[in-house]
Amino acid sequence: MNEKDKKSIIESILFAMGEPVSLGELSQALEEDSTSVKKTIQELMDEYKDAGRGVRIKQMNNRYQMCTDPQNYEFIHKLLYEKNKASLSQASLETLAIIAYKQPVTRVEIEALRGVKSSSSIQTLLDRNLIKEGGRLDAPGKPMLFETTVEFLKYSNITNIKELPSYDEFVNGIQEKIVEK
Incomplete structure (x- = not known):
């Protein structure tokens, strides 16, 4: 051939x-x-x-x-997504960041880091196929583990999860933005 x-x-x-x-x-x-x-x-x-x-x-x-x-993103976005898809809420973005950096992670671990319930954020991320079940933790109740998907890579415009900045850089960047406000 x-x-x-x-x-x-x-x-x-x-x-x-x-x-x-x-x-x-x-x-x-x-x-x-x-x-x-x-x-x-x-x-x-x-x-x-x-x-x-x-x-x-x-x-x-x-x-x-x-x-x-x-x-060409902005043109595609105008045509296809602005009318049909609301952007992710701050809570969903926080939840997604935790899952991306700590994966695989349970709902309880996510909620401990955020300090609030995260069930609806997790459901939104599952519905948008940004996260998926990554198995079950071998612990009482067998809690579900969450991890990111290939859709997350596309959403983040990265080819591999290793392209994310280090967790410390990420946290420091957020703290700097909070101080600037």
């Missing part, structure tokens, strides 16, 4: 799936080794970027997804 055909197939799969696809899945579909497929994906990523196209291929934890150019 030539490179042009491989690129066409990868584009078709990523477009049709609409969600992140692993390198292994792409390799299996193409019946090619992962090194070759990864090289082809990188070439596609470069081609989209160099051509200034409105579509990109984004890598997230060794998974790939077709998405829009981040520079």
Whole structure:
């Protein structure tokens, strides 16, 4: 199979799936080794970027997804999201930050850090697919553990959870903003 055909197939799969696809899945579909497929994906990523196209291929934890150019966000946001999706509340953002930094974490641990009930914030984040159940804690009552999702990576515009600033930097940044007000 030539490179042009491989690129066409990868584009078709990523477009049709609409969600992140692993390198292994792409390799299996193409019946090619992962090194070759990864090289082809990188070439596609470069081609989209160099051509200034409105579509990109984004890598997230060794998974790939077709998405829009981040520079076009404001236009897409105006059209699709402003009318249909309210932004996250301060409580939901606080809850999401705790989960991102402390994951996997239980509701009780979140509430202990926030000092208030967090059930509705957790439900909002679950509904928006920004967090998910990450198993159960081996403790009395088997409390649910929460962790972030690939949707969170997209929402945060990062490719990996390791790209978040350190917890100390994050807390210091918030404290500086509070002092400025």
